[in-house]
Amino acid sequence: MAECINCGDYTKFNGGLCYKCYKKDNVKDVAVAEKPIKATKEKNKIVDVTNEVGEVLIKESSTKKKKVKAADFNSFNYNLTKGRIAETLIERLFVDLGFQVFQYGMENTIPGIKDLLKGINDEVAMNIRRMPDLVVFKDGQAHFIEVKFRASGCFKLSDIDKNGDYPYKNALIVLMSRKHIKCVSFEDLQNGREITEKCRNYLGNRKEFDTDKELIIEYCKYAVKFFENV
Incomplete structure (x- = not known):
């Protein structure tokens, strides 16, 4: 497993830095990567994590909206039947x-x-x-x-x-x-x-x-x- 040349933590490439060391030293040209972080669910929200640049994207969940539309559609079909x-x-x-x-x-x-x-x-x-x-x-x-x-x-x-x-x-x-x-x-x-x-x-x-x-x-x-x- 590739290790960070500073602290020994996981990194993607041999001879590279982990994300923490990369940010600390402000090095731009060294290959870096964090361990994949699983998307976590919050109430009425979905959190998406991008591993490559460490950006966290929060989007409103459309689940509730879809449920309402499905209910309307089912009601329409029920009355039609x-x-x-x-x-x-x-x-x-x-x-x-x-x-x-x-x-x-x-x-x-x-x-x-x-x-x-x-x-x-x-x-x-x-x-x-x-x-x-x-x-x-x-x-x-x-x-x-x-x-x-x-x-x-x-x-x-x-x-x-x-x-x-x-x-x-x-x-x-x-x-x-x-x-x-x-x-x-x-x-x-x-x-x-x-x-x-x-x-x-x-x-x-x-x-x-x-x-x-x-x-x-x-x-x-x-x-x-x-x-x-x-």
Whole structure:
């Protein structure tokens, strides 16, 4: 092992000085090195040590920031998954009720446009983003269906039309909760008829559909199974 020519401590090269002797004598042209020092962690900080010149660099840790972003991302994915499950259940329900069902919505109708619309907030872009999830067709009639999930079982006008510019005035909103499947038209919402936990706006009561209430109850049981811990 190479030793310092002054004190005998570790140095990188034979015939050289250790870091302490180098600093003491202020010698510039002699090869020097200290033993590698491991990076140490402090609260909310990371200390990086550079062995060659003895510089200590302190940087704020980005760990906390990353954790927050991960939490936001996981929350977004969680809500997205709940919405997808609700949409799939309602799609299958209408199929079983004898409807022809077509996936509508921005991502199904115009694949790839989502990225193109980033940062664009004109009327056309907003209308595309808010395209209803499904179109159902039976007995010569078609209906726009917007599927929503709410653990609370409540839905009001501002949940879909905050600025009074929702373009699909004839849409029907099908709300799935942990206990019920309810339905309200956008026109009903405009007239102050909201979906509440205790209201009786059940899908099976809608005049637009000749629905099988027993089948709807069966799908409510599916909803309870999927969303009981939400």
